[in-house]
Every structure is written in C-alpha cells, then in structure tokens.
Amino acid sequence: MTTTGVYHTSYRSELRLRHTRAEQVRLWAAVILILLLPFILSPFWLSVANRIGIAVIGAIGLNILTGFTGQISLGQGGFLAVGAYPSGLLVVRLGLPTLVAMFLAVAFTALVGALIGLPALRLKGLYLAIATLASQFIIIYLVRNWEFITQGRDSISVPRPELFGFVLIGDFRWYWPIMGSAALATIVGRNLFRSGIGRALMAVRDQDIAASALGVNLTKYKVLSFAISSGFVGLAGALTGHYRIITWERFELDVSIEYLAMIIVGGLGSILGAILGAIFIVLLPSGLEQLAISVRGIFPQVTAQLPALQLATFGLVIILFLIFEPRGLARMWQRTKDYFRLWPFRY
Amino acid sequence: MQTFIQLTVSGLANGAILALAAVGFAIIFKATGVINFAQGAFMAVGAYMVYTAIADFGWAWPLAIAFAALIAILLGMGTERFILRPMVGESAISVIMVTIGLAFFLEASLQFQFGTRPLRMAPFIPEGTVLILDVPLPLNRLIAIGLAALVLGAVGAFFRYSRNGIAMRAVADDQQAALTMGISVRRIFAMAWGIAAVTAMLAGVLVANIQGVSGNVALFGLLVFPVVILGGLDSIGGTIVGGLIVGLLIQYTAGYLGGGLQQVVPYILLVFILMVRPYGLFGEVRIERV
Numbered sequence: 244m245t246t247t248g249v250y251h252t253s254y255r256s257e258l259r260l261r262h263t264r265a266e267q268v269r270l271w272a273a274v275i276l277i278l279l280l281p282f283i284l285s286p287f288w289l290s291v292a293n294r295i296g297i298a299v300i301g302a303i304g305l306n307i308l309t310g311f312t313g314q315i316s317l318g319q320g321g322f323l324a325v326g327a328y329p330s331g332l333l334v335v336r337l338g339l340p341t342l343v344a345m346f347l348a349v350a351f352t353a354l355v356g357a358l359i360g361l362p363a364l365r366l367k368g369l370y371l372a373i374a375t376l377a378s379q380f381i382i383i384y385l386v387r388n389w390e391f392i393t394q395g396r397d398s399i400s401v402p403r404p405e406l407f408g409f410v411l412i413g414d415f416r417w418y419w420p421i422m423g424s425a426a427l428a429t430i431v432g433r434n435l436f437r438s439g440i441g442r443a444l445m446a447v448r449d450q451d452i453a454a455s456a457l458g459v460n461l462t463k464y465k466v467l468s469f470a471i472s473s474g475f476v477g478l479a480g481a482l483t484g485h486y487r488i489i490t491w492e493r494f495e496l497d498v499s500i501e502y503l504a505m506i507i508v509g510g511l512g513s514i515l516g517a518i519l520g521a522i523f524i525v526l527l528p529s530g531l532e533q534l535a536i537s538v539r540g541i542f543p544q545v546t547a548q549l550p551a552l553q554l555a556t557f558g559l560v561i562i563l564f565l566i567f568e569p570r571g572l573a574r575m576w577q578r579t580k581d582y583f584r585l586w587p588f589r590y
Numbered sequence: 591m592q593t594f595i596q597l598t599v600s601g602l603a604n605g606a607i608l609a610l611a612a613v614g615f616a617i618i619f620k621a622t623g624v625i626n627f628a629q630g631a632f633m634a635v636g637a638y639m640v641y642t643a644i645a646d647f648g649w650a651w652p653l654a655i656a657f658a659a660l661i662a663i664l665l666g667m668g669t670e671r672f673i674l675r676p677m678v679g680e681s682a683i684s685v686i687m688v689t690i691g692l693a694f695f696l697e698a699s700l701q702f703q704f705g706t707r708p709l710r711m712a713p714f715i716p717e718g719t720v721l722i723l724d725v726p727l728p729l730n731r732l733i734a735i736g737l738a739a740l741v742l743g744a745v746g747a748f749f750r751y752s753r754n755g756i757a758m759r760a761v762a763d764d765q766q767a768a769l770t771m772g773i774s775v776r777r778i779f780a781m782a783w784g785i786a787a788v789t790a791m792l793a794g795v796l797v798a799n800i801q802g803v804s805g806n807v808a809l810f811g812l813l814v815f816p817v818v819i820l821g822g823l824d825s826i827g828g829t830i831v832g833g834l835i836v837g838l839l840i841q842y843t844a845g846y847l848g849g850g851l852q853q854v855v856p857y858i859l860l861v862f863i864l865m866v867r868p869y870g871l872f873g874e875v876r877i878e879r880v
Contacts, residue, residue: 313681315682315683315686362861362864362865365865366864366868368682369625370864370868372625372686373815373819373864374864376815376857377815377816377857377858377860377864378861380853380854381854381857381861384850384853384854388849388850500694503687504691507683507687511681511683548702550701551698551701552698554694554697554698555702557694557698558690558692558693558695558696558697559695560691561687561688561690561691561694562673562691562692562695565677565680565688565691566673566676566677569684
C-alpha cells in the first residue's frame with residue numbers, strides 16, 4: 244500500500260480477496276465481534292441481531308440483481324415468500340429435515356426467479372420495476388388465497404428444527420446458523436464478483452450493448468443474475484420462515500421497499516454496502532423505539548406516535564441518502580478510511 | 591341485468607377516479623421522465639387537506655378544494671425543486687426510490703397528524719340513489735364520473751389550446767429542441783408536478799368521498815400502475831381508456847368471480863400487457879429493447 248491508494252501491479256494481486264494488511268485485521272476484528280456478540284447482547288438486541296443476519300443475506304441477493312446487474316426489482320418480498328412457503332410446507336407436510344427443505348426451497352426460488360427474470364430480457368428500467376411490482380402482488384395473492392398452500396389458515400407454524408442435536412429454539416441458538424448463513428452469503432457474494440460471471444453481470448449493468456458486443460450473452464447473464472439473486476433471497480426467506488412463523492404479512496410490498504432501502508443506503512453494487520445497509524435499516528426502527536422509551540418521561544406522546552415516527556424517518560433517510568450520498572454507507576466508510584490514512588493532509 | 595348495470599356504474603366511477611389519478615402520473619412521466627410512486631401519497635394528502643378545511647376550519651367545500659389545490663401545487667412544485675432536481679442524471683432505481691421515500695414520508699406525516707383511524711368526510715357530493723332505467727344507482731358515483739370527466743376534459747384542453755400546454759408537449763417531445771426555442775424547461779417541470787399534484791388531490795378527494803378519509807386512499811394510488819401501463823405510459827388519452835378498463839375489470843371480477851380476485855386481476859393484466867404490448871394501447875412505440 245502506498246499513501247495515495249492501493250495499486251495493483253499484476254492480475255494476481257488484483258484478484259486477491261483482501262488487498263491490504265489493514266483489511267485482514269479489520270476482518271478478524273469483525274469475526275471476533277460477531278462471535279462475542281451473543282454473550283453480551285440483551286435478548287431484545289439479540290433478536291435484532293438475528294433479523295440483521297437474515298436481512299444481510301437478502302440484501303446481498305438484491306444487490307447482486309439491482310446493484311451489480313442493474314435490474315430493478317420491486318418484488319423482493321414476493322421472492323422471500325417463494326423461499327419461505329415451500330421450505331415450511333416441505334417440513335410440515337412431507338416431514339423432510341429442515342436443511343433438505345431449505346436447500347430445495349433455495350433451488351426452487353432460484354428457478355422461480357429465473358422465470359420471473361424472463362420478462363427482463365425484453366424490459367428495461369422502469370418497465371421492469373413495474374413488472375416486478377406486479378409479480379409481488381401476484382405472489383402475495385397466491386400465498387394468501389391458494390387453498391393448496393394455506394389450507395384455510397393465515398399462517399403456517401413450522402416445528403422447531405434440529406441441527407447437530409440442538410433444537411433451534413430461542414434467539415441465542417438461532418444466532419449461530421443465521422450468522423453462519425450470512426457469512427456464507429457474504430463469502431459467496433464477494434467471490435462471485437471476482438469471477439467471470441460477476442464481471443459479466445457488471446458489464447450488463449454498465450452498458451448492455453457494449454457487453455453483448457464483447458461476447459457477453461445477455462440472455463444468459465440476465466436470467467442467471469435473477470436466479471443467483473433469488474437463491475440468496477430464497478435462503479433469507481426460508482430462514483425467516485423457520486426462525487419465526489410463516490405469514491404473508493412478512494412478505495408484503497413494504498418489505499420489498501425495505502430491502503431496496505438497504506442497498507440504497509448501504510451502497511448499490513457493493514457487498515459491504517449490502518451488509519452496512521441491512522444493519523442500518525434493521526437498527527433504525529429498533530433504535531428509534533429505544534430512544535422513544537428513554538425520552539418517554541419528557542415527551543409522553545412519543546410512544547403513541549412511534550410507528551408514524553419510524554415510517555417518516557425511514558422515508559427521510561432514503562431521500563437524504565439519495566440526494567446527499569447516492570453511493571451510500573460503503574462510500575462514507577471509504578471516505579472515513581481515506582481521511583485517517585492521509586491525516587493530517589486533506590488529500 | 592340490474593347487477594350488471596350497477597357494477598358498470600361503480601366500475602366507471604372507480605375508473606374515472608383512477609384515470610384522474612393516473613393522468614397526473616402520465617403528465618409527470620411524459621414531461622420529466624420520472625416514475626412517481628408518491629402519486630398515491632399525493633392523493634391522500636389532498637383528501638386530508640380537504641377534510642381539515644371542512645371539518646376543522648369549517649369552510650365551505652369550494653373554498654376547501656381551493657385550499658387543498660394550493661397545498662397540492664406547493665407540494666408538487668416543492669417536490670420537483672428540492673427532491674427531483676438534485677436527482678437529474680441519476681439511475682432509474684435512484685429516482686424511483688426517492689419518490690418511494692417521499693411517499694413513506696408523506697404518509698407517515700399524515701399518520702402523525704391525523705392518526706390511523708379512518709375519518710368520515712362531510713359529504714359535499716349529494717348522496718342517495720337515482721333510478722335510471724329502473725335500476726337504483728348511487729348518485730355520488732355518478733357525480734364522481736361527471737367531475738372526473740370535467741377535470742380530464744380541462745387537462746386535455748390545456749394541452750391542446752393553452753400556450754403552456756403546448757410548451758409542455760414540446761418539452762416532452764424533445765427537451766433540447768424546446769430549450770433552443772426559448773421554453774424554460776425548469777418551469778415546465780414545475781408546472782407538470784403542480785398539475786399532477788392537483789389532479790391527484792382531486793382523485794383523492796373523490797376516493798375519500800366514497801370510502802372515507804384514511805391511509806387507504808394512498809393504496810388506491812397503487813392501481814395507477816396497471817392503468818398507465820395499459821393506456822401507455824406517456825399517453826394522456828390512454829390513461830382515461832386504461833382507467834375505465836381497469837375500473838370495470840375490478841368491479842366485474844368482484845361481482846361475478848369474487849374471492850378477492852379483484853385485488854390481483856389488474857396486475858395480471860399488467861404483466862400480460864407488458865409481455866405483448868409494453869408501450870400500452872396508445873403509448874409511443876419507443877420502448878428500449880435489448
């Protein structure tokens with residue numbers, strides 16, 4: 244590393260997963276923090292941590308599609324449902340082991356994603372956004388009203404899964420498989436964009452016609468992007484389902500927008516961004532809730548107005564980030580690092 | 591037969607209101623190229639403003655509408671100036687998300703001020719039923735159709751005859767050429783947002799008049815997507831036809847098939863249209879293909 248930036252002198256060095264020693268140190272610090280967290284956190288914050296873990300997986304999935312490939316999807320909530328329902332139903336109806344059911348659900352979601360991605364071959368930008376919006380409504384309608392799925396009930400409760408002899412009950416035990424999956428998703432996501440596939444996806448985003456002139460098969464890579472992204476989202480959905488109860492309310496349009504907010508706030512086209520964004524957006528309502536509780540004495544009306552307050556802050560955060568830092572938290576992190584590296588100089 | 595006529599009238603009323611909501615959406619898209627997800631929130635703001643003016647200030651309804659129109663114009667132009675203008679040149683996803691963020695913010699502000707409980711608007715459109723061909727029809731829906739037709743006619747005339755309307759069409763057609771002809775594109779953008787906000791406000795008031803003032807007014811706004819896709823995203827006339835078709839389709843599905851299918855039928859239609867004719871019935875055939 245030089246003081247003006249990170250330079251690569253060979254392809255080997257550019258392809259390395261971690262470029263600098265500092266990155267390695269930070270990675271180990273993060274791993275240790277994640278391992279220690281469940282022993283420090285209170286039950287409330289532990290459940291928040293679990294939700295963050297699941298959100299990280301979904302946000303990485305969405306970022307692969309929207310941030311890296313440039314295909315806007317407003318149907319994230321629907322894809323989560325496509326992961327959650329089959330996984331839950333396979334366990335409840337067929338009695339499959341949870342791991343097998345989840346694996347099948349991930350494969351199934353990837354397949355459905357590829358199918359829904361087919362219109363993306365003909366539609367761009369705004370039109371694709373509206374098409375995925377429609378798929379969101381149609382999927383929610385199906386899981387709410389299709390007798391075969393609902394059997395007349397509004398929710399499906401899945402028996403507590405067993406993993407390596409441990410019954411997964413309570414936030415502490417769930418923490419490990421969730422964080423394990425999130426770590427796996429991060430590693431796969433990070434590596435995907437060091438590979439030819441990942442670079443082809445980014446080429447499709449930047450200039451699809453140029454990409455196809457360079458021999459990137461647009462049909463193949465667009466469908467592939469939908470499939471890979473949906474695979475991640477399916478995993479997040481399956482985890483949501485098994486972690487708590489499966490109900491359609493958890494997969495509505497609001498959820499799609501929440502995930503989009505995660506990758507916008509975090510940074511489009513960045514795995515780190517997806518992680519930071521997921522942390523930020525999940526923490527936001529919980530943080531406000533804690534804040535409201537702590538100032539209850541001074542402003543008693545604040546607890547009653549909490550939902551409105553959370554919603555307004557959410558909207559405002561999206562607007563402010565888009566106007567003032569469109570590249571999100573990942574970029575802010577980059578700038579902070581630069582500031583300290585170059586200190587006491589400005590550049 | 592009686593059911594059929596009643597469903598048709600309800601469908602046309604909903605369709606007319608939808609067309610009114612969608613026409614603003616189409617104006618914004620045509621003039622500025624922005625997909626406005628906050629159109630439903632604009633409807634809700636309009637409905638609540640009229641409600642406040644009538645119920646809290648005790649104003650007569652024409653005054654209340656004028657007050658709401660003023661707020662709507664300020665809201666629309668303010669949105670354009672402070673939220674959309676910094677976004678010029680950003681990617682489609684960013685522009686979409688900024689309007690979604692605005693929608694959340696506006697709806698939450700309304701919730702903050704008025705709570706979530708549905709409020710009943712003092713009916714300023716006479717209620718009751720009239721007998722036409724021996725079929726009892728709700729008067730307020732018939733009047734809603736008439737009002738919507740009036741407003742849509744006015745919007746149409748504005749684009750056809752007024753200087754500003756023609757300038758707006760010029761901007762939609764070719765921004766650069768319009769600029770060289772001395773048209774202020776900024777003013778046109780502001781005007782497009784202002785008009786869209788006012789039509790959305792009127793649509794919101796009409797919805798609220800039928801189903802009460804609540805956050806659900808904004809949900810009604812989500813139906814503009816099937817409407818504009820069916821009619822053609824940039825076609826003003828198309829939104830009217832699209833609105834009426836979607837309104838009728840919803841009512842017929844609810845009346846003859848039922849089972850909540852009416853909630854999803856517009857979106858199935860949307861997907862179908864996108865597959866076979868993405869530019870809609872009357873839209874300009876300019877869709878980018880890959």
